[in-house]
Amino acid sequence: MEKKAIRVAYGEALVKLGENNEKVVVLDADLAAATMTNGFKKAFPGRFYDCGIAEADMVDIAAGMSTMGLIPFCSTFAVFAGRCYDQIRNGVCYPHFNVKFGFSHAGITLGEDGGSHQAIEDLALMRVLPGMTVFAPSDANEVYQCVEAASRIDGPVYIRTARLPSPIYDPRPFTVGKGNVLEDGSDCVIFTCGIILEHVLDACEILKAKGYKPALVSFHTIKPFDDQLAREYTAKCKKVFTVEEHSVIGGLGDAVASAVIGHGVEYFEKIGINDVFGQSGKPADLLKEYGLTGPQIAERIMKNL
């Protein structure tokens, strides 16, 4: 299956957006070659602003630029969401300015740079901000849709992307705030988001091979969350598992929990980074270390079926 890092798709999407919308400007903090905004920089040098290694300044500059009718897309590593969080909160979200954040290298599959650079908390940070739309796309096609949708939303939007090349799936229907059912089933439901989908699909195949009928629902939008779909599948399957490349605190798992509590849950388990920081290693080794490979996910689920 063809693979593409979703950060690469983000860079491509920005160039396409730039061609169609002259209000779009792109800001980076000396990471254009990593966040992949360098494509936009090359295509539209007059609309690309490097802010230097100063993420907080980048976010507030974007806030100011948005008041002039521009649509700024800011990019840096997702781990630095914490570094410029006050600016995202007070500079952008409090006044509900029209600023977009395409933050890359999220999760442990960042790999070798280690725990200091592996964002496991960004979804939690972003979910809690009033008025923020939060996207966690699972492949290149969803990234294209998220970037396009972000440009049409009047307000702050966070798009979580990743470094590791991951499979490109056939395009799925895309509506902001709506999940996609990838597998219908009745024994349990697995809710997921982001590029960990590759391994969740593996887990599903294992479960099916063992005779189980798992349902699988993928969410590209973490906020506003598709409470209705989560409840529907919870009521149908009763046993709920969430899988994410993020802390089990504050991310997709908690979004699902908030939605489905009191809606017929018989069993609920969050699979993700279990309240620890990551470490250096090859992405495949890290996924195994933190229990996020297909077989490991399948095993945890089967224990409770």
Add this chain to the structure above:
Amino acid sequence: MDIQALKATARQVRRDIITMVAKAGAGHPGGSLSSTETMVALYFDVMNVDPKNDKDPNRDRFVLSKGHSAPALYGTLCERGYFGREEFDLFRQLHGILQGHPDIKKCPGVDASTGSLGQGISIAVGMALGAKHTGNKCHVYTIIGDGESQEGLVWEASMAAAHYHLDNLTVILDHNGMQIDGTNDEVMSLGNIRAKAEAFGYDVIEVADGNDMQQVLDALHTPACPGKPRYIIMNTLKGKGVSYMEGQVGWHGKAPNAEQAEQALKELEG
């Protein structure tokens, strides 16, 4: 506007500051009183603004980076006609448009929500950069505090202002020398602030008395230096105009009681 009228307006804004802070029983009078001349000069003589068209895209912009001096901004905006005096009654109160710190979503005439120190100047840099990008001829003004200048973001923003040659930006330092816990030198010395501003690439003007309306006007009307952002050091007096507040650290964020407010208002009579 005639200088005597500007001085009278500044006096009225000072009365507004005392009135609203005393009524609310909370707020920041010290730094509001030190920056009053600058705000009055900006809104009544320098900036191209129209209270009846407060979202005009071509208007000049003002960002109160030291957002806690909101009472001075609210007094100025009210005197300029952005809203009525009755709003003072709800300063810092539930459902009021005059929040503890300026809120663009609630208060007419406010161009940025501020209060988290260091952010306003960075937002102003973004506005100036955005104006250049879009060909908007407006000028962007921001007032920062000296205590605020301990925030690293002030200097990140300054670097960007020089890098992008933002000669449509004026940064005004309300240099009253004091902050919550003491003088700047006691808390975290700013060192040679003029040399720092120059080293960061600003065209610097220093105003000996930032509470002297004529000196303030002269500085604000000095033509821009092409290719460079402007930085004006306004040497001011914290608590200016109210004898018992002048030069007193303790009045940074404290409201006068009824008796003290009465005395202040008497001192501020024309």
